[in-house]
Amino acid sequence: MHRKMAARELSIQVDGKTIGCEPGQSVASALLAQGIYRFRTSPNDHLPRGPFCMMGACQECAILIDGSIRRACQTEVAEGMRVCLKGASA
Amino acid sequence: MTPRTEIADLIVIGAGPAGANAALAAHNAGLKVVLVDEAAQPGGQVWRAPITAKAKQSPVKDIDRKMGDALRQQLVSANIHILTDTQVWSADRQPEGFEVGTIGEAGTVFLRAPRLIAAPGAYERILPFPGWTIPGVFGLAAATALLKAEKTLPGRRIIVAGQGPLLIAVAAQAVALGLRPVAIVDAASRADWAKSLAGYARQPRQLARGMRWMAQLTRARVPYYRQHEVSSATGADSLAGVTLRSLKSGETRTIDVDTLFVGNGLTPADEVFRLLGADQEPCPISGTQRVVCDELGRCSVPGLYAAGDAAGIRGALPALHQGRIAGLAAAHDAGALSGAALSAALASSSRALTQLQPFADASCRLMRLSGQRVAAAPDDTIICRCEDVRAGDIRKAINQGAVDINQLKHFTRLGMGPCQGRICAVNAAEIIRQETGAAVNSTRLTPRGPIRPLETAQLIGEFGYSDIPIPKPAPL
Secondary structure, three states, X not given: XXXXXXXXXXXXXXXXXXXXXXXXXXXXXXXXXXXXXXXXEOOOOOOXXXXXXXXXXXXXXXEEEOOEEEEHHHOEOOOOOXXXXXXXXX | OOOEEEEOOEEEEOOOHHHHHHHHHHHHOOOOEEEEOOOOOOOOOOOOOOOOHHHHHXXXXXXXXXXXXXXXXXXXXXXXXXXXXXXXXXXXXEOOEEEEEEEEOOEEEEEEEOEEEEOOOEEEOOOOOOOOOOOOEEEHHHHXXXXXXXXXXXXXXXXXXXXXXXXXXXXXXXXXXXXXXOEEEEOOOHHHHHHHHHHXXXXXXXXXXXXXHHHHHHHOOOOEEEOXXXXXXXXXXXXXXXXXXXXXXXXXXXXEOOEEEEEOXXXXXXXXXXXXXXXXXXXXXXXXXXXXXXXXXXXXXXXXXXXXXXXXXXXXXXXXXXXXXXXXXXXXXXXOOOHHHHHHHHHHHHHHHHHHHHHHHHHHHHHOOOHHHHHOOOOOOEEEOOOOEEHHHHHHHHHOOOOOHHHHHHHHOOOOOOOOOOOOHHHHHHHHHHHHOOOHHHOOOOOOOOOOOOOHHHHHOOXXXXXXXXXXXXXX
């Protein structure tokens, strides 16, 4: 269903790959719309994790965004934003 | 660099129905108010603002959207000073009043005021099961956040599971998006819903909306599993299958899906109250804890007020009135409103609260998660998601002598990750209670600031070495 979505007006970089997104979207939602569910791994058991509560409480979607660890569900996409999933495992 | 400080008559934390109305009431009574919220726009969870073009364009029929739009308009018209996109990370009571540490676009800002209204709302409870940490498993409230802000949901094959009215709301809106759920999995029976009907009937507009949703689900022939729960989920990097279990017969069935939304009610967001040492009590309706406050929202800490779900789960409409009451009470206590004016202003909100209570009770009954269901988690179930602490680790720690949740934290690291116990503490508490019979009030983690993860760089801001004070060397 996401594929039918209207014109992508913004683009962000995810591990160097460009993805399109809409103004106002959260980073978490933009990645989910591309089928990216796995955002990081848990530090102890190294289990895959992705966004969970989508309201800023659980911190499961905290990833490197423009160089600092931010909650992807609470961060609005911006043109040229750089998101790093590799190496944000801690 | 010294962080900025703002001084006001009243700080209000949370710009949902409770906090925003508290701020409006106090502002209208003449107080200098500063309102803080984590989100980009006021409205809280239920009255969340549409953010993307797609969400904004959708027709404004929904009552939550209407109420939220009206509230946002009121805040703009009243010119309320509001810090959005701003997290509260500390709260401290000093002789001259409260100091609240915030961090937002402008960096660290300390707010100071003799009075503080905390209206932080609630967090969703989720019954842990093996596999609930797999990417593709989301909270049920996560779906409502996405629907309201962006009018979208992830996934192709989805299951909507848990308990309470949110199930119906999310499933029906998914159908409207063209994403028909593969199943609705509801812990409640028909009889449980029937018991709540009398309470729902007291709010005819909301009941009508619920009935419309039910009709949409029936028309779309969405399979509805009553008295069922999700017992496990499988998948490696993303969700592949979900196993349902009948709560009556124990029979299981597995369904292939890529996305699961699951939620089991709400629990008050209580970090600020715990930091400030406000008394708490068991909440008989939601089964968790709530802050103790009088009918005006005054807590056990002088100058601190509670409003909305933080003072016991009741929902958005009661929160509006609770907020208004707390705002008026703060204005009165600050000397800006006479006792007579306060009583006169309170009458309509008090009446409304009484009238709304049966509806809130009906929802809370459906949303109440039984402690036994939580404590039945198999040993390999992760309870603390941040630190990967499993139910078996908790039971082992209890056997080794951990009798309360703080000891459990020492033994296992539960609650020490970035969520700081927001997701795991209520569930770990249930396991301790069931295993040891401990009282509810010994099952809360001792609060420690910062109550949100912070980067040191954000906290200290820009500085030069000459800004660092050098203490005088100690005499030899």
